[in-house]
Amino acid sequence: MPSVRDIAKSAGVSVATVSRVLNNSPRVSDEAKRKVLEVANRSRYVATVGKRSTTNIAFVYTGESSLGSPFDATLMRGMALGMEEFGFDLMVLDARRARRRHEAYSHMFMRKGIRGAVLRTTAPTVDICRQIADEGFPAVVVGSRIEEPGVSYIYSDSRQTSQEAVDHLTGLGHRRIAVCLNIVDDSDHADRLAGYRAALASAGIEYDEKMVVRATALREGGAQLIRRLMGMSPRPTAVFITDPYTAMGALNESRKAGVRVPEDLSIVGFDDAELRYMVYPEMTAVCQDALAMGREAFSVLNEMLSIKPAPVSDQVKTTSRSTVIRRSMQTWLEVHDSTGPCPP
Amino acid sequence: MPSVRDIAKSAGVSVATVSRVLNNSPRVSDEAKRKVLEVANRSRYVATVGKRSTTNIAFVYTGESSLGSPFDATLMRGMALGMEEFGFDLMVLDARRARRRHEAYSHMFMRKGIRGAVLRTTAPTVDICRQIADEGFPAVVVGSRIEEPGVSYIYSDSRQTSQEAVDHLTGLGHRRIAVCLNIVDDSDHADRLAGYRAALASAGIEYDEKMVVRATALREGGAQLIRRLMGMSPRPTAVFITDPYTAMGALNESRKAGVRVPEDLSIVGFDDAELRYMVYPEMTAVCQDALAMGREAFSVLNEMLSIKPAPVSDQVKTTSRSTVIRRSMQTWLEVHDSTGPCPP
DNA sequence: CTGAAAGCGCTTACAG
DNA sequence: CTGAAAGCGCTTACAG
Numbered sequence: 001m002p003s004v005r006d007i008a009k010s011a012g013v014s015v016a017t018v019s020r021v022l023n024n025s026p027r028v029s030d031e032a033k034r035k036v037l038e039v040a041n042r043s044r045y046v047a048t049v050g051k052r053s054t055t056n057i058a059f060v061y062t063g064e065s066s067l068g069s070p071f072d073a074t075l076m077r078g079m080a081l082g083m084e085e086f087g088f089d090l091m092v093l094d095a096r097r098a099r100r101r102h103e104a105y106s107h108m109f110m111r112k113g114i115r116g117a118v119l120r121t122t123a124p125t126v127d128i129c130r131q132i133a134d135e136g137f138p139a140v141v142v143g144s145r146i147e148e149p150g151v152s153y154i155y156s157d158s159r160q161t162s163q164e165a166v167d168h169l170t171g172l173g174h175r176r177i178a179v180c181l182n183i184v185d186d187s188d189h190a191d192r193l194a195g196y197r198a199a200l201a202s203a204g205i206e207y208d209e210k211m212v213v214r215a216t217a218l219r220e221g222g223a224q225l226i227r228r229l230m231g232m233s234p235r236p237t238a239v240f241i242t243d244p245y246t247a248m249g250a251l252n253e254s255r256k257a258g259v260r261v262p263e264d265l266s267i268v269g270f271d272d273a274e275l276r277y278m279v280y281p282e283m284t285a286v287c288q289d290a291l292a293m294g295r296e297a298f299s300v301l302n303e304m305l306s307i308k309p310a311p312v313s314d315q316v317k318t319t320s321r322s323t324v325i326r327r328s329m330q331t332w333l334e335v336h337d338s339t340g341p342c343p344p
Numbered sequence: 345m346p347s348v349r350d351i352a353k354s355a356g357v358s359v360a361t362v363s364r365v366l367n368n369s370p371r372v373s374d375e376a377k378r379k380v381l382e383v384a385n386r387s388r389y390v391a392t393v394g395k396r397s398t399t400n401i402a403f404v405y406t407g408e409s410s411l412g413s414p415f416d417a418t419l420m421r422g423m424a425l426g427m428e429e430f431g432f433d434l435m436v437l438d439a440r441r442a443r444r445r446h447e448a449y450s451h452m453f454m455r456k457g458i459r460g461a462v463l464r465t466t467a468p469t470v471d472i473c474r475q476i477a478d479e480g481f482p483a484v485v486v487g488s489r490i491e492e493p494g495v496s497y498i499y500s501d502s503r504q505t506s507q508e509a510v511d512h513l514t515g516l517g518h519r520r521i522a523v524c525l526n527i528v529d530d531s532d533h534a535d536r537l538a539g540y541r542a543a544l545a546s547a548g549i550e551y552d553e554k555m556v557v558r559a560t561a562l563r564e565g566g567a568q569l570i571r572r573l574m575g576m577s578p579r580p581t582a583v584f585i586t587d588p589y590t591a592m593g594a595l596n597e598s599r600k601a602g603v604r605v606p607e608d609l610s611i612v613g614f615d616d617a618e619l620r621y622m623v624y625p626e627m628t629a630v631c632q633d634a635l636a637m638g639r640e641a642f643s644v645l646n647e648m649l650s651i652k653p654a655p656v657s658d659q660v661k662t663t664s665r666s667t668v669i670r671r672s673m674q675t676w677l678e679v680h681d682s683t684g685p686c687p688p
Numbered sequence: 689c690t691g692a693a694a695g696c697g698c699t700t701a702c703a704g
Numbered sequence: 705c706t707g708a709a710a711g712c713g714c715t716t717a718c719a720g
Contacts (some may be wrong), residue, residue: 003697014707019699029705056435068421074523077412078650080436090436091400092420097428112433113457150469219621254622277563278592280599282623347713358691363715373689 002043003245010043011035022110026101040127041106041136044305046115057088058114060139062095063125066086070273071290072120075142078294085295086302088115095119095128106137116301118142118294133324138304142297142326143290151323152304154296156288158188160197160271160333162240163202164267168335169238170203172263173342174266178211178236179251180225182243192242192270192286210284211236215246222249229265237342238266242286244275246309250340251279262340266309269338281337290329300325346387354387355379361606366449367453379385385450385480386650390459401432401645402485404457406439409470413587415634416464419486422638423462429639430646432459439463439472450481460645462486467530477668481647484669486641487634489531496648496669498640502614505675506584507546509612509630512679513582514547517540517686518610521556522580524569526587536586536614536630544669559590566593570601573609578639581686582610588619595623595682606684613682625681632675636674640662644669 005023008015015034019303020028022045024275059079066072070297083090091114091301101291117139121129128147131138133150141153169177179196181189184258193212200207213228225246229236241247247269254261261267261281269276269285276283307323348366351659352359364372365380383389401560403423406683417517421511427434435458435588443452450500453461465473465611470490485497515520523540524535535558544551557572559565572685573580591613598605605611605625613620614631619626651667 002698004695016707016709017700017705019697020706023699032705065424067424068417070417072416073412073414073420076417076436077409080409080411080438082443083436084438089442091437092424092427092434094424094428098433124691225378251623252621252626275622277596278619278622280596282596298711348715349713359714360693362689362691363713367715369689376689494711685693 002045007036007043007045011024011039019244022107024100024107026102031240033245035137036105037104040110043330044115044138046110046113048219051335055088056089056091056112056114057083057119057298058093058109058112058117060093060095060117061120062128062247063122065094066078066120067092070275071143073292074273075297078291078296079298080294081291082295082298082302086298088298088301093117094126103295104135105132106135109137113206116305118301121146123184131228134152138301140297140304141254142293143188145191147187150324152300152323154300154327154329156188156293156329156331157191158194158286158331159191159198161286161333162192162242163199164195164333165284166196166199167202168238168284169240169266169268170199170205170337172339174238175205175210175342176234176236176238177205177230178229178239180213180215180239180241180246182217182246183214183221184217189242192240196240212239213239215243217238217243218245219249219252222246222251223256225255226250226253226259230257236265238268238339240268240271244269244271244273244285247271247283247285248275248279251281251283261338264343266339266342271334276334276336279338284339285332285334287334293329296327296329300327345391351380351387351389355383359499363522365499366407368444368450368451368564370446378411381448381450381479383671384454388459388482389399390454392456399432400435400456400458401427401642402437402453402456403434403464404439404461405464406438406472407466409438410464411436413498414619415487418617419636419638419641423642424633425635426639426642430555430642432642437461439469448479449476450479453481459598460484462641462645463478465490467528482645482650483618484644486637487532489535491531494668496644496667498637498644498671498673500637500673500675501535502586502630502632502675503535503539503542505630505677506536506586508581508677509628510540510543511546512628512677512683513584513610513612514543514549516582516610516683518545518582520555520578520580520582521549521551521687522557522573522576522583524559524583524587524590526555526561526590527558527565528561533586536584537636540584546588557583559587561587562589563593563596566590566595567597570594570597570603574603580609582612582683584612586614588615588617588629591615591627591629592619592623594629595625605682608687610683617676620678622682625654628683630675631677631678635675637641637673640671640673644671 119141130148145155213223271285271289272288276285463485474492489499559569615629616632616634
């Protein structure tokens, strides 16, 4: 474990300057700051006091907190397994609130004794993930595919399974099949749309933009979706809903609106927890294993942290980024009771 | 913030001995250990390095982890609000795994830079909570009423609302009303049973032990419950199910078993999240606000930590426990579609 | 088992 | 803005 002395030597500055950088003092040159942070991140510097534990991994949400959602709750359970298996502790952090003015993210993490981070992000906060990667801090994004250089992620590729889901619908004779995407665009929803289009193509059904509907990822969004679909003419006979809460809201609203599922409308939803068993009828869904993903995040971080850090040399040469790890998790289709033959 | 020097002075030992105790060295007398821990806890000692953050609150499960359950997920969301409001960080900890051999719980917390703890417990691990309280470490139990001396807790008193729930059933004409409790006994379920009995009494219905059924707090437990109830003769026409997952499992199994809800069987469930809206029919339930409880836990800890710690005097006199705070949260009855008039 | 003293990692006036 | 040096909080051989 490198000390301030090692960092100082490698960055070619005094320990005082290292300390100033690490404490975010305003009285340091940008050049010194850059060199020190670079070396500190590369060598995985963590301030140590005696034996004080420094095995913290942070679960960081960069934008709106989605804590408490089925996905995040299940993810958390998976991370708890990872904690046990790899001997880490878990901290929960709101990146935007925890960061001080003009503070580098990696410094925020160091200040809190954090060794690595599991990042949750939404489209508007992708740049935070990129910045953390740029600083060289060990971090992995879960649940979104962020194609930025240097960013590690664990991702459920739902493209193929989305295609299977819509194949399942065409196999039941459906031709007018709608798809419901989130209001907010991200790579996941792009994948699911791609799967949808591929399935239509292979069944010889023409892609129709009017069949692509957007809704908020909330129960209420699902309710609105059903009202939208029922107002269309001709009505779709099936819909693929790419978000769990929206799917649940749609199922409930169908009942209220007198739309029978699956007799009048087949619904394929999406599930990353156990929602498919809680609704009625039990929901045919593209399923994603958030538990495994949470554990995997810890496995990836463990790997990143086990790789021998770049030696603290006497000279800073290249800006060697930390290793980028990208992993794809399985998704699968489960057929339950919310899909049935196309009505005549 | 006291230093090892202050602790040493107050405990009448050298700084070396203080350090040894705080690092769990085996080469210390029990007497020295006792005195030092007593002073350290009383004065809320936290090891400090420079400005390294020490505002961690731990969310600690003492027994089986229930992370990912709707209650814990919602609680977590509430705690995230508390983090923001009171400026703490949150760590997740498994008390039994994180503790080293022969280590005091308060030392485990200090080692990890934790200032206070939110405890989740089950009946078999109540003694861990008592021990933490005995050591004088700031901690609050959420979701269980632990009537041990020195233990602080935040509790949802569901006795009154449970009574209202069963009043609601008797008001609909039901007389054969079963109640389903957890396999594991705790104060909550005792409260709910007491409410049930009070409601029966006020409706002039005799209490019948055969109407008290136990099930595991899982969907499968609910399924078994329905099979049990349907095997009874005469059959109950209503049941009060005191656990969310059990209630959900019971609703689903009813449908599979051809038992119509509420026509054949009225069900009052329990909900600490939003499960009542996810099931069909939407569930009449005793509701508990886990979100508010999570936030309240941080408020209580903030209060505990703001109380000026006992001054580090030159002599240890009494074993002054930290303040005990006990707070009760509201529960309420929501009538939805799973309850109806007693069948003829 | 304990204390006095040396030592370690980090921070911070002080001087430039 | 920076470094040499003093200082702080903690730990740890060393000696008893």
